[in-house]
Amino acid sequence: MLDNMNKKSKENNSTPSDEELIKRFQDGDIYAFEQLVYRYKDRLMNFVYNFLKNRVEAEDVVQETFLRLYRNRHSYKKIAKFSTWFYTIAANLAKTELRKRKRKSLLSLSKMGVEDKDYDIPDVTLSPEKKVNSNIREKIIRDKIEELPLKFREVIVLRDIEQCSYEEICEILNIPIGTVKSRINRGRQKLQKELKHLIEE
Amino acid sequence: MPDCYEFRKLINKLIDNEISFSEKKKLREHIDECVDCKKCLEKSIKMKRMLAQLPKVKTSEDFNILLRARIRREAHRERNKLFASFTLPKRTVKFAFGIIVIMLFILIINPVHLIRNDSEKQMSVSENNNDQFNGRIQYVIDKYPHSISLSREDSRENTIDSLIIKNDSLNNRRSNIVRTHATPVNF
Numbered sequence: 557m558l559d560n561m562n563k564k565s566k567e568n569n570s571t572p573s574d575e576e577l578i579k580r581f582q583d584g585d586i587y588a589f590e591q592l593v594y595r596y597k598d599r600l601m602n603f604v605y606n607f608l609k610n611r612v613e614a615e616d617v618v619q620e621t622f623l624r625l626y627r628n629r630h631s632y633k634k635i636a637k638f639s640t641w642f643y644t645i646a647a648n649l650a651k652t653e654l655r656k657r658k659r660k661s662l663l664s665l666s667k668m669g670v671e672d673k674d675y676d677i678p679d680v681t682l683s684p685e686k687k688v689n690s691n692i693r694e695k696i697i698r699d700k701i702e703e704l705p706l707k708f709r710e711v712i713v714l715r716d717i718e719q720c721s722y723e724e725i726c727e728i729l730n731i732p733i734g735t736v737k738s739r740i741n742r743g744r745q746k747l748q749k750e751l752k753h754l755i756e757e
Numbered sequence: 758m759p760d761c762y763e764f765r766k767l768i769n770k771l772i773d774n775e776i777s778f779s780e781k782k783k784l785r786e787h788i789d790e791c792v793d794c795k796k797c798l799e800k801s802i803k804m805k806r807m808l809a810q811l812p813k814v815k816t817s818e819d820f821n822i823l824l825r826a827r828i829r830r831e832a833h834r835e836r837n838k839l840f841a842s843f844t845l846p847k848r849t850v851k852f853a854f855g856i857i858v859i860m861l862f863i864l865i866i867n868p869v870h871l872i873r874n875d876s877e878k879q880m881s882v883s884e885n886n887n888d889q890f891n892g893r894i895q896y897v898i899d900k901y902p903h904s905i906s907l908s909r910e911d912s913r914e915n916t917i918d919s920l921i922i923k924n925d926s927l928n929n930r931r932s933n934i935v936r937t938h939a940t941p942v943n944f
Contacts, residue, residue: 593824598815605814615816619824626828694811715773716808722775741769748804755800755807 574638582629589629593622596639599718600646606713607650608657609702617653621646640727643720647710647728654706693754700750708743715740761794768798772805 572580572588574595580588600621605614624645632641701709710729714720726733748755767784770776776784788795 593821597820598813601816602813611814611817614814615820618816619820619827622824623827623831626831693807697807697811712808716805717811719809722773737766737769740773741766744769744801744804745765748800751804751807755803 575634578629578632578638579634582632589626592625596642597622600642603643603713603718604646604650606698606701606717607647607709608653609698613653613657614650617646617649620649624649636727637724640724643714643718643724643728644730651706696754697751700747703750704743704746708739708746711736711739712743712747716744761791764788764791764794765797768794768801771798772801 572591574592577588577592581592597618600618601614604617604621605611608614608617621642625642632638701712704712711725714725714728715722720728722733722736726736729736731739764784764787767776767780770780771784788798
């Protein structure tokens with residue numbers, strides 16, 4: 557699938573925009589869909605992972621997002637930016653997954669810590685000692701983000717990790733821009749308190 | 758301190774590149790005087806950098822294969838849905854089946870009427886047949902008068918009990934004549 561897509565993209569030197577691709581996909585071009593998968597799979601994975609902090613669940617949500625895109629391709633209208641529309645689907649699915657998890661944890665007697673043992677990103681630039689330290693730091697940061705209330709977590713993830721603009725965030729989360737700004741302020745203050753020792757190192 | 762609260766907002770704007778030129782100037786002037794806000798700005802920048810530098814999580818190698826399989830299943834389902842739209846709705850099929858059952862039921866519980874009809878039909882048919890056969894026998898007798906002999910009793914009662922055909926050439930017509938058994942014939 558991806559090989560075909562790469563060949564096709566090499567043929568066309570000018571890269572089509574996401575909106576052009578979705579239009580082509582709506583007209584029945586499956587290669588356009590494959591190109592969208594190639595563009596968005598890792599971006600969405602990173603985004604969803606910051607919500608769920610579990611690789612398997614995050615990947616499942618990303619797969620489901622693409623499946624929704626395939627199924628509801630005709631419900632996309634050109635008035636919205638494709639990335640915003642697509643992130644909204646992913647965010648909603650991730651939140652549903654979180655709700656499910658909450659229900660499960662309420663039902664289970666003992667709360668078992670779900671840790672992602674397989675999470676490992678090779679970083680050749682760092683020495684082993686520094687690599688261990690950076691992994692620990694990263695784990696702490698991710699844990700602290702996860703501990704934030706959902707309304708702060710979603711804006712922090714979208715703004716500081718995904719680098720979305722305020723307008724994009726308010727479209728994705730369907731909240732007013734004033735609320736976005738105040739949540740970012742309060743979320744950052746909370747996170748700064750939690751990460752105080754790391755920041756002051 | 759209420760002033761500082763406003764400047765904290767400006768700090769967020771600054772690190773998000775959403776600050777205006779006049780606001781930036783105002784913030785710079787304040788930071789030169791306020792140590793707390795300066796520290797806050799430094800921390801905010803550091804945290805922002807930390808979050809931006811978090812390693813990106815990537816999908817696994819199996820991702821494409823799994824997605825392709827799911828998409829294929831979905832496409833197959835869509836095709837089936839399209840096919841289903843061309844077939845009759847279930848309700849119509851049930852309705853037709855119901856009507857057939859009701860008609861069968863009526864046929865079963867009301868056979869007298871049908872039998873009467875049938876017997877009337879049969880009678881009319883047999884009358885027609887009699888006329889036909891009588892005509893045929895008359896034809897045979899006219900053509901071959903020497904080849905047919907009737908028994909005495911039969912001739913007395915003016916009915917045909919047995920019709921004996923001597924001529925071999927008439928063998929193939931025998932069946933028709935035998936069917937006229939016990940019907941009155943006028944010679």
